[in-house]
Amino acid sequence: MAVDRDHVLRSAAALLTRRASATMDDVARAAGIGRATLHRHFAGREALVKALEALGIQETEAALDRARLDDGPAEDALRRFVAAVEPAAGLLAFLVTENQLFEDDVHAGWNRIDARISALFRRGQEGGEFRIDLPPAWLTEALYGLIGACAWSIQDGRLAARDFPYMTAELLLGGARRSVST
Amino acid sequence: MAVDRDHVLRSAAALLTRRASATMDDVARAAGIGRATLHRHFAGREALVKALEALGIQETEAALDRARLDDGPAEDALRRFVAAVEPAAGLLAFLVTENQLFEDDVHAGWNRIDARISALFRRGQEGGEFRIDLPPAWLTEALYGLIGACAWSIQDGRLAARDFPYMTAELLLGGARRSVST
DNA sequence: CCCGGATGAGACAGTTTCGTCTCAGCGGGT
């Protein structure tokens, strides 16, 4: 009965984003396994974080692939991405908050993700869909921030999980202000 | 030549939001002082974090006061708040990310802040300024997320500091989509 | 010029956490 590596990583991400000082013991307990077992699967804390980063990047890139960012209106592409990234939102939040300790390889993956999302926003701006007074870099960072904020709110029970795609995409796209027309 | 307590706390916040596992030695070095001096001003790590929380809450509430949230259009009030909270953005980001380990007194302060911002969004919704399909609780969390994201981007040099109020308020209010009219 | 207060560097013991190990228990597959 092999331990569910994926489950361990996800609960670790959920715990560590909110309490980065958590002990290996805490992480193990949060995943419902023993500390010894945790060490059997991840050589140490460093290896655990690396696995977390690798999984987060992998899943985010997979979500980018599934969202087909180059197809159709940029707004629709963004909605597809938000929906596709939902399962990885916790991991992504971890990556965003802890990105001070990135090694080179993680940095490379992160830059790939950044570039693809920025390109989407740029495409939207050039196509006249998105406003041009907010730079793509900021829109990208804001997207990360909103994904993280929504993931945390859901984790803490302040929002319903099923609202994730709507809340995140709607706020990023339309903002809080009531649309002028409509 | 007393150590600049405020400067120490701000650099500590900047460091700890991005690497919560940072050592007291790291914190001291980030502030440009010795570890012994850091301990002279803050009895220990716990005391440092408490001071950080207290300052963050105090400054955020002061910003809320200055913004006069109840005056005039909700949109303008929000812009005033974003502008007023800018100096405390780093502290606020720390509070948001680390709010798992809040003690009761910090929780109380945080709840006060939450209530005031949520009330602003509710007022805007009831006045027809803000859309009603996004709950005030989410708008509040999103605001925190955007403030944190913008503060980090500026810290890392990806955005210019002077754009903080515009970027943050514009995205939250208007979103990325190009306004239908105008 | 001298002095007092504050600082940085480093030593020190105490504590926490880490990583490894052993051992007994459990469960699935044969």
Next chain:
DNA sequence: ACCCGCTGAGACGAAACTGTCTCATCCGGG
């Protein structure tokens, strides 16, 4: 029914961090 592999619990030394201390230095005020 019997292994074999995986697991949890706990012990253990090693390492890292913490908090306190001492001491030399620096700086400004008197």
